[in-house]
Amino acid sequence: MVESIEEKREFIIRNVRSDDIDAIIKVNRFTLPENYPYYFFVEHVRDWGEAFFVAVVDGEVVGYIMPRIETGFSNLRNFIPLVRKGHVVSIAVLEQYRRRGIGRQLLTSSMQKMREAYGAEEVYLEVRVSNVPAISLYEKLGYKKVRLLKHYYADGEDAYLMAAPLQ
Numbered sequence: 001m002v003e004s005i006e007e008k009r010e011f012i013i014r015n016v017r018s019d020d021i022d023a024i025i026k027v028n029r030f031t032l033p034e035n036y037p038y039y040f041f042v043e044h045v046r047d048w049g050e051a052f053f054v055a056v057v058d059g060e061v062v063g064y065i066m067p068r069i070e071t072g073f074s075n076l077r078n079f080i081p082l083v084r085k086g087h088v089v090s091i092a093v094l095e096q097y098r099r100r101g102i103g104r105q106l107l108t109s110s111m112q113k114m115r116e117a118y119g120a121e122e123v124y125l126e127v128r129v130s131n132v133p134a135i136s137l138y139e140k141l142g143y144k145k146v147r148l149l150k151h152y153y154a155d156g157e158d159a160y161l162m163a164a165p166l167q
C-alpha cells in the first residue's frame with residue numbers, strides 16, 4: 001500500500017502590499033467569474049489597505065480578501081442614521097488550499113480592521129445563492145441573509161445580500 005504523507009504547509013495572513021496585485025489578480029481569475037480591471041485592485045489597496053489581507057504559503061499568495069468601506073443605510077437596523085459599512089468586495093482561496101481555515105482567518109482579520117481602522121459598525125457582501133461553501137463560512141462568522149438580489153450576476157444568477165454586526 002502506498003501511503004501519501006502530504007503535509008499541509010502552514011499559511012500566514014498579512015496585510016496586502018502593492019507588489020501583491022499581480023498575484024491577487026491571478027487568484028481572482030482562477031477562482032471567480034467576477035473579475036476587475038487592474039486599477040480597481042490598485043485603488044482598493046491604496047484606500048482600504050489596512051483591511052485588505054493576503055494568505056501566503058511558501059512565499060506564494062494563495063488567497064485574498066479585498067474590502068472597501070462605505071457610508072449608507074444599515075442592512076441590520078431600521079430607522080437609524082447612516083452607518084459606516086464594511087463591504088467584502090471579493091474573497092477567494094486557491095482550490096488546493098481550501099478547508100484549512102484560510103478563508104475564515106482572512107475574513108476575521110478584515111472584519112476586525114474594518115472596525116478598528118475605519119470605524120465600520122457592520123459588514124455586508126453579496127454571494128451567489130448556489131455558493132454553499134462561501135455561505136457556510138459567512139454564517140459561521142455571524143452573517144445573516146438579509147435580502148435576495150434577483151439576477152444580480154451577469155449570468156442571471158441571484159445573490160443573497162448577507163450582513164453581520166462588527167463588535
Ligand SMILES: CC(=O)SCCNC(=O)CCNC(=O)[C@H](O)C(C)(C)COP(=O)(O)OP(=O)(O)OC[C@H]1O[C@@H](n2cnc3c(N)ncnc32)[C@H](O)[C@@H]1OP(=O)(O)O
Pocket residue numbers: 031032088089090091092093094097098099100101102103104105125126127128131132133134136137138140
Ligand atoms: C463576497 C464574495 O467574494 S462571494 C465569493 C466567495 N469566493 C468564492 O466563492 C471563491 C471560491 N471559493 C473559495 O475561495 C473558498 O471556498 C472560500 C473563500 C469561500 C472559503 O475558503 P476556505 O479557506 O476553504 O474556508 P475555511 O477553510 O476557512 O472554512 C471555514 C468554514 O467555512 C465552511 N466551509 C468552507 N468550505 C465549505 C464547503 N465546501 N462546504 C461546506 N462548508 C464549507 C465550513 O464551516 C468551514 O469550517 P470547517 O472546515 O471547520 O468545517
Ligand SMILES: [Zn+2]
Pocket residue numbers: 087088089125126
Ligand atoms: Zn459587493
